[in-house]
Amino acid sequence: MTDTTSTPLVQIREVTKRFGNVTAVDRVSLDFLRNELFAILGSSGCGKTTLLRLLAGFEQPTSGRILIDGVDATDVPPYDRPVNLMFQSYALFPHMTVAENVAYGLRKERVPAARIRERVAEMLAMVKLEPLAARKPDKLSGGEKQRVALARALVKRPKLLLLDEPLAALDKKLRQHTQFEIANLQYQLGTTFVVVTHDQGEAMTLASRIAVMADGRIAQVGTPGQVYEFPANRYVAGFVGNINLFEGRVTGVDGGRMSLRCEALGVELAVLSDEAIAPGSAACVAVRPEKITLSRQAPETKDRNLVKGTVWDLAYFGDQSLYRVRLKNGTELQVSAQNLRRSAKLTVEWDDEVYLSWEIASTILLLS
Amino acid sequence: MSDGTTNDGGHSLRWLRRMVTLPYLWLLLFFLAPFLIILKISFADPIVAQPPFTALLEWGEQGFTGLKTTFENYAFLFQDGYYGIIYLASLKMAGIGTLLCLMLGYPMAYFIVRQPPRRRQILLLAVILPFWISFLLRVYAWIGLLNNRGLINNFLISIGVIDHPLTMLYNDFAVYLGIVYSYLPFMIMPLYANLERLDLDLLDAAADLGARRWQAFVDVTVPLSVPGIIGGCLLVFIPAVGEFTIPALLGGADTLMIGRVLWDEFFINRDWPVASAVSVVLVLLLVAPILWFQRLQRREQEAAP
Amino acid sequence: MKRRSPMLMTIVAFGYALLYVPIVSVVIYSFNGSRLVTLWGGFSLRWYASLLADKDLLGAALLSLRIAIVSATFATALGAIVALALHRVNRLRGRLLLSGMITAPLVMPEIITGLSLLFLFISMADLIGWPASRGATTITIAHITFSMAYVVVVVRARLAAMDESLEEAAMDLGGRPVAVFFDITVPMLLPALVSGWLLSFTLSLDDLVISSFVSGPGATTLPMLIFAKVRLGVTPDINAITTIIIALVVIIVVAATIISGRRGPVAARPADAGGQ
Numbered sequence: 001m002t003d004t005t006s007t008p009l010v011q012i013r014e015v016t017k018r019f020g021n022v023t024a025v026d027r028v029s030l031d032f033l034r035n036e037l038f039a040i041l042g043s044s045g046c047g048k049t050t051l052l053r054l055l056a057g058f059e060q061p062t063s064g065r066i067l068i069d070g071v072d073a074t075d076v077p078p079y080d081r082p083v084n085l086m087f088q089s090y091a092l093f094p095h096m097t098v099a100e101n102v103a104y105g106l107r108k109e110r111v112p113a114a115r116i117r118e119r120v121a122e123m124l125a126m127v128k129l130e131p132l133a134a135r136k137p138d139k140l141s142g143g144e145k146q147r148v149a150l151a152r153a154l155v156k157r158p159k160l161l162l163l164d165e166p167l168a169a170l171d172k173k174l175r176q177h178t179q180f181e182i183a184n185l186q187y188q189l190g191t192t193f194v195v196v197t198h199d200q201g202e203a204m205t206l207a208s209r210i211a212v213m214a215d216g217r218i219a220q221v222g223t224p225g226q227v228y229e230f231p232a233n234r235y236v237a238g239f240v241g242n243i244n245l246f247e248g249r250v251t252g253v254d255g256g257r258m259s260l261r262c263e264a265l266g267v268e269l270a271v272l273s274d275e276a277i278a279p280g281s282a283a284c285v286a287v288r289p290e291k292i293t294l295s296r297q298a299p300e301t302k303d304r305n306l307v308k309g310t311v312w313d314l315a316y317f318g319d320q321s322l323y324r325v326r327l328k329n330g331t332e333l334q335v336s337a338q339n340l341r342r343s344a345k346l347t348v349e350w351d352d353e354v355y356l357s358w359e360i361a362s363t364i365l366l367l368s
Numbered sequence: 369m370s371d372g373t374t375n376d377g378g379h380s381l382r383w384l385r386r387m388v389t390l391p392y393l394w395l396l397l398f399f400l401a402p403f404l405i406i407l408k409i410s411f412a413d414p415i416v417a418q419p420p421f422t423a424l425l426e427w428g429e430q431g432f433t434g435l436k437t438t439f440e441n442y443a444f445l446f447q448d449g450y451y452g453i454i455y456l457a458s459l460k461m462a463g464i465g466t467l468l469c470l471m472l473g474y475p476m477a478y479f480i481v482r483q484p485p486r487r488r489q490i491l492l493l494a495v496i497l498p499f500w501i502s503f504l505l506r507v508y509a510w511i512g513l514l515n516n517r518g519l520i521n522n523f524l525i526s527i528g529v530i531d532h533p534l535t536m537l538y539n540d541f542a543v544y545l546g547i548v549y550s551y552l553p554f555m556i557m558p559l560y561a562n563l564e565r566l567d568l569d570l571l572d573a574a575a576d577l578g579a580r581r582w583q584a585f586v587d588v589t590v591p592l593s594v595p596g597i598i599g600g601c602l603l604v605f606i607p608a609v610g611e612f613t614i615p616a617l618l619g620g621a622d623t624l625m626i627g628r629v630l631w632d633e634f635f636i637n638r639d640w641p642v643a644s645a646v647s648v649v650l651v652l653l654l655v656a657p658i659l660w661f662q663r664l665q666r667r668e669q670e671a672a673p
Numbered sequence: 674m675k676r677r678s679p680m681l682m683t684i685v686a687f688g689y690a691l692l693y694v695p696i697v698s699v700v701i702y703s704f705n706g707s708r709l710v711t712l713w714g715g716f717s718l719r720w721y722a723s724l725l726a727d728k729d730l731l732g733a734a735l736l737s738l739r740i741a742i743v744s745a746t747f748a749t750a751l752g753a754i755v756a757l758a759l760h761r762v763n764r765l766r767g768r769l770l771l772s773g774m775i776t777a778p779l780v781m782p783e784i785i786t787g788l789s790l791l792f793l794f795i796s797m798a799d800l801i802g803w804p805a806s807r808g809a810t811t812i813t814i815a816h817i818t819f820s821m822a823y824v825v826v827v828v829r830a831r832l833a834a835m836d837e838s839l840e841e842a843a844m845d846l847g848g849r850p851v852a853v854f855f856d857i858t859v860p861m862l863l864p865a866l867v868s869g870w871l872l873s874f875t876l877s878l879d880d881l882v883i884s885s886f887v888s889g890p891g892a893t894t895l896p897m898l899i900f901a902k903v904r905l906g907v908t909p910d911i912n913a914i915t916t917i918i919i920a921l922v923v924i925i926v927v928a929a930t931i932i933s934g935r936r937g938p939v940a941a942r943p944a945d946a947g948g949q
Contacts, residue, residue, distance in 0.1 A: 058841055078844045091842035095860045104856075105846030156846065381762055388758035391751040391821065392767070395774040398818040402789035405796055472691070475684040493930065498692050500871075500922045502879045504896050505915040508903045509695035512702060512912075519698055549691055610782025612882050617903060627784045627882075634788060634886075644792075647785045658780045 007070060009034045009192050010055070010160060015064030017050050024050040026216035027064070032160065037186045037193045039207035041200055043239070047216035048196045052162050055194070056085045069159060079108070084158040088165040090149040092137035098148050099124070099133040105156040123151045126185070143174045150182070154189065163195045167202055179206055200240045204228070212236045228288075233368045237286050244333045245286045245366075250279050258365070260285055264331045269305045271365045284366040289336040291362040294323060294348055295355050304357045309333065311352045323348065325356060410441055410644035441645035451629075451646065455653065458626040461540065461615075462608035465547030466555075469604050470597065472548060473555030477596075478589075480556075481563040492560065495553050507546055507617050514542055514618070542618035543625070547608050554607075555600040562596025563589070595664060602661040606654055626650055696919060703912035720913035727910065730898060734914075737878055737895040740809055744816035745873035749866055751817065752824025752873075759825070760832040778822040787886030790815050794887060807889030815887045816880060820873035827872065831865035871929065875922075 008031035017025040025047045032038050042048045053059045054066065057078035065074045073081055084105070093101050099120055106116045124130045127147040137145060146166065153161055166182060167175045183206055186193045197203050203210050204224040212219045212227060212235070219239075220232040231237035237245065248260035251268065258273050262285060269285055277283065293299065299306070312326040316339075323335040333356060341347075348354060445451045480491045498506060513519050514537040521533040536542060566589060574584035612627035619625065626646065634643040703721075707714025724730060755775055758765055765771065778786060794804055794811050804811055839861065843853040859866075881896040888897065895914075902908050 056841075056845055058844075078841070079847045079849050083845075085842070085845045087838045087842055089836055089838050091836060091838040093839060093843070093857060104843065104848070108843075108847035108849075108852065152842075152846065384754070384758050385762055385765070387754045388762070388765070388771075391755045392771055394751060394818070395771070395821075398790065398793065398814060399774050399778060402786075402793035405792045406785070406789040409792060472684065472688050475681055476688045479681055479685045494689065495692065497923070497926060498696060500875055500926050501696065501919050502875075502896070502915070504879060504881050504899060504903075505699070505911070505918065506695060508899070508911060509699045509915065511903065513695055513698055549695070552688065552692065606780050607782070610784055612784050613900075617900075627782060630784050630788070631882075640792075643788060647782075647788055650782060651785060654780065654782070661780070662776070 008032060009069060010194075011067040012051075012055075013065045013067065015051075015054060015061045015066060017047075017054060017059060018062045023216050025054065025061070028213075028216070028218055030211055030218060030221065032192050032194055033209075034192060035190050036209060037183060037195070037207050039195045039197060039203035039210045040213055041197055041203040041210050041240070042213035043198055046213045048198075048213050049164065050216075051213070052085070052164055052194070052196050055160070056083055056162055057081045082159040083162060084153040084156055084160075085162040086149045086153045086164065086166055088168060090137075090145045090169075092140075092145055092148055092152070094137055097134050097136055098129060098140070101137065101148055102152045102155050105152065109156065119155055123155045126154075126188075127151045142170055143178065146170060146178065150185070154185070154191070157189075158191065161191050161193050163193060165197055166195060167197070167199070175202075182206065204240075212239060214239070231286075231364065231366065234284055234286075234366050237364065237366055242289050242334055242336075243286050243364075244289065244292075245284060246331075248283055248285050250277050250281050250283055252279055253277065257360070260365075264329070265307050265327065266329055266331075267305070267307055269363060270303075270360045271363045272361055273365045275365070275367065277367070286364040286366055287358050287362060288364075289322070289334040290338075292333070292335040292356050292358045294325075294335050294337055295357070296348065296352060298355055299357045301357070303360050305360060305363060306355060306357045307333070308353070308355055311348055311350055311354055314346070314348070314350065316346070321346070323354075325354060406644045406647055409641055410648045411439070412441075412641050412644075441641045442649075444642060445645055445649060451649075454624045454626050454629050455649065457624040458609050459653070461543060461623075461625055462547070462605050462611070465544050465551070465608050466601050466605045468544060468548045469551055469555045470601055473552055473559055473600060474593075474597070476552075477556045477559035477563055480560060481566075495556050499553055503550060504613060507550065507613055510542065510546060510549070510618060511537060514545075537618065538620040538623075540619070540623055542620075543615050543623055546614035546618045547604070547611070550614060551604040551608060554603040558599035558603060559593065559596040562593050562599070566592055595668060599661070599664055599668070602657050602664070606657055606661065609654060610650060696915075699912050699915045700919060702909065703916040705909065705912075708909060720909045721917075723910050724913050724917075729893070730895075730910075730914075733893050733895045733898040736809060736892065740813050740816060740894065741874045741877035744813045744820055744877045745870045747813075747817045748820035748873040749824050749870045752821040752869060753828050753862065753866060755821065756825045756828035756832060760829060775822050775825050778819040779826070783819075783880075783882040784886075786819060787815070787883040790818070790883065791886040807887055808892035811887040811889070812884050812892065812894065815883050816873075816877040819883065820876050823872050823876065824869035827869045828862060828865045831862055835861050867929070871925070 010030075010032040012028055012030040015025055015028050016023065028047075028051060040048045040051060050059060054061055057073070057076060057080075061074060065072055067073065068082060073083075093104065096104065102120045102123055103116050106119060111119070120133075121130070124133055127150055129144065129147055129151065132140065132144060132148075137148065140148065146169070150166075163182070167178055170178055179202065182193070182195075195203070195206055197206075204227075207224065209221065209223055210227050211221045214235050220227055220236045222230070222232075227236060227240055231240065234245065237243050246262045246264045248262040248269065250258060251261045252259045256272055256274055258271050258275075258277065260269050260271060260283060262269050271285060287305075307327060309325040309327040311323055312332065313324040315322045318339070320336055320338050323337065325333050325335055327333070335356060476495070480488055480495075483491060511518070515521065516533040516535065516537070518537070520536065521530075524530045525533065536545075570588050570592070571584045574588050575581070579587060610627045611625060612631055615623050615625040615628045616631070619628070630643055630646050630650070633639055633646060704716050704718070705712075705714055706717035706719065755771065759768070759772055759775075762768075790811075791807075794807055798804060840853050840857050843857045844850070848856055879896060880894075881900050884894045885897055885900075888894065899911055899914065903911055
């Protein structure tokens with residue numbers, strides 16, 4: 001799906017945007033490839049919306065350049081950019097019908113009327129809205145509005161489509177359905193889609209690549225798998241998914257293997273790492289809840305880290321259970337386990353003494 | 369172009385910046401300048417001439433030669449107890465009028481808010497509709513009703529409640545009635561806007577915790593509607609203080625309101641410097657409530673979703 | 674529905690009666706054949722006929738209409754510009770002064786506005802010889818000045834409620850700023866412009882105090898004429914004028930409300946405006 005051989009469609013080079021003395025976007029460099037569905041993920045106020053507005057041309061960077069298709073577009077106004085935006089509020093023109101909304105962009109391009117009608121019809125068919133063409137936006141449901149906004153932004157066949165929190169206004173059920181629709185549409189049209197979202201689940205399922213943003217900077221860029229399994233730093237590790245995080249100190253380095261003393265766990269942990277770190281330096285160790293195995297008998301310890309604790313709390317979800325295990329020194333770990341066997345009785349109960357173990361390879365070392 | 373300004377701004381904002389000069393100059397010339405002139409004249413000596421006041425700034429051969437001011441007009445206002453009494457009387461009339469307006473307006477707003485949406489719309493429209501009909505003519509309409517031989521007296525006599533007509537016109541009663549009648553919508557609208565936002569769950573919560581209906585009203589509804597009450601009261605009080613038409617048409621010879629006195633001072637006594645001084649003092653009296661009102665509005669705007 | 678308290682119902686009924694009894698009584702008595710208010714002399718249109726014969730009154734009405742139309746148009750245009758500038762231009766030079774000057778007329782007692790404008794016109798006539806005489810022009814200027822303030826309130830309320838991303842969306846779809854202004858901004862503001870105009874029109878048509886100050890010999894507006902007449906008591910032909918005005922207002926307001934949907938121009942008035 002991703003064509004990495006050609007030059008990137010969009011190149012963001014060292015872009016900074018300041019409002020007064022607030023730096024919303026801080027020296028961001030980022031490439032969007034052709035035909036990819038890219039997600040910018042971050043909490044509110046991280047600068048992702050500003051970055052989107054810079055791409056759409058509503059804001060101008062304080063410094064840095066934005067290249068679209070190899071051409072410097074930094075100073076190109078929004079109406080001359082081959083970029084369209086689907087607004088979070090949808091921003092449908094309330095005084096125009098659905099068809100007129102979709103036609104607006106083509107009218108501004110001075111496309112002949114007959115051609116406009118054709119393309120509007122085509123676009124409405126694609127988002128399955130033909131029967132509603134003559135409706136005004138206030139007579140549409142949330143999902144229908146979203147599709148009109150999508151159709152309106154796509155009808156001009158932009159090189160780049162920006163989607164600002166495209167699913168935020170939809171209810172949960174519709175959201176899942178729409179996710180697939182957007183991914184499908186992107187595949188059909190081959191346009192580059194950039195989705196801005198605060199929802200990590202949304203970013204993971206939709207996108208082929210994700211950029212995690214924090215405090216105006218890019219914290220990590222990678223595939224969903226890379227971002228989840230190999231977080232670049234503490235922020236990404238904590239923001240994407242659940243995680244157990246502990247401070248530690250390097251005690252020994254042996255080839256690709258490293259041992260760390262973790263006071264919170266009261267044990268020595270082993271981690272795989274090629275990083276050149278001097279013994280004695282501080283580092284952080286993390287492990288995802290689903291990587292931990294829970295057992296009442298002492299497990300095999302080869303290539304595994306092991307701690308012992310008591311089940312403090314558990315939540316049963318049917319398909320899986322979430323345990324909170326408290327160690328003797330009070331530290332808590334989250335463990336999630338698939339309920340693989342059909343049984344009304346839990347194998348591990350409240351106050352059970354348990355062993356927690358996980359593979360050394362699943363242990364994440366975070367240096368920043 | 370780099371900080372804060374956006375691309376869409378480019379042309380349209382430059383255009384707007386240029387266009388706004390026109391209304392700006394207009395307001396400077398026709399609103400601010402006149403007010404400064406009034407201030408100036410209030411410090412001038414009255415003379416028998418046209419215009420009947422001495423120039424404050426004298427332009428001699430060598431240009432500006434001096435500023436001639438006199439505080440006589442203000443001294444006159446304060447020494448002559450007459451004006452003090454009128455200011456107080458105006459504040460009193462406006463204040464009582466406002467309270468009466470609140471006593472009538474609050475229950476109405478409360479009632480309207482609790483109607484189903486469609487009826488609410490109609491009732492609200494019915495409150496506002498009279499406003500589009502000439503204020504002067506609506507005040508006038510009361511003359512026919514309140515007359516000694518007007519509709520109300522005729523009606524009361526015919527059903528035998530009274531046998532002599534009640535004097536209801538050309539006195540303070542008529543002015544209060546006029547104020548309540550004219551400004552009722554100004555009271556109801558902010559109250560309505562405020563009460564509409566009241567979360568009805570709060571009343572249920574109060575009831576759930578043991579409050580009776582009227583207790584919930586006193587403990588929850590009233591405290592939460594204080595901004596609406598203040599807003600409505602100021603909206604009535606501020607214009608009522610300087611009101612001219614109502615006391616002129618419905619008031620008696622002894623109904624002292626500053627608007628009317630000012631009118632007479634100007635059109636009958638032709639004492640422009642004193643009229644100016646009276647105006648300046650009136651504005652000073654209104655500054656506090658106006659600032660209060662503006663602060664309230666700003667806060668309401670910030671609080672609005 | 675909840676229980677109704679008889680006390681509350683009585684107050685509400687009294688309130689609405691207070692609002693409508695005077696108006697209704699004037700309408701009824703405008704068809705009274707008798708000159709006396711107290712006597713019902715049978716249905717008659719004689720007061721309407723006498724209106725048509727009253728040259729002074731027709732002249733005053735025409736003058737008032739002319740002033741109202743011109744001043745409402747200017748006030749709407751100028752007020753819309755001020756509202757847009759205050760809402761859109763971030764660092765407007767002299768913003769504080771402008772917003773102060775545009776809100777002050779809402780709360781300034783009309784009698785002071787009238788007096789001060791008169792002094793201005795006199796001073797200007799002294800200094801630059803214009804306006805040589807006061808009349809329709811000076812009244813129109815005065816009306817534009819205070820109506821503008823009301824227009825700004827109405828338009829700003831609309832701007833505040835407007836989704837700014839609409840204009841960005843239009844621009845994103847290829848609309849240049851001027852096109853966006855006419856495609857999106859103007860249609861969005863239209864209800865506010867219409868209600869601002871109507872508001873200015875009625876304020877102008879209704880104004881007695883300010884007109885009385887800034888008018889000169891020969892320029893008598895309808896409210897000035899009515900005031901002179903009603904100071905002497907009830908006159909049946911004024912009842913007839915009132916009825917005509919009421920009929921016009923009801924037709925316009927109801928039509929405007931139906932056309933513009935729930936938040937019609939009517940609803941904009943007292944909530945947004947600051948004073949009489």
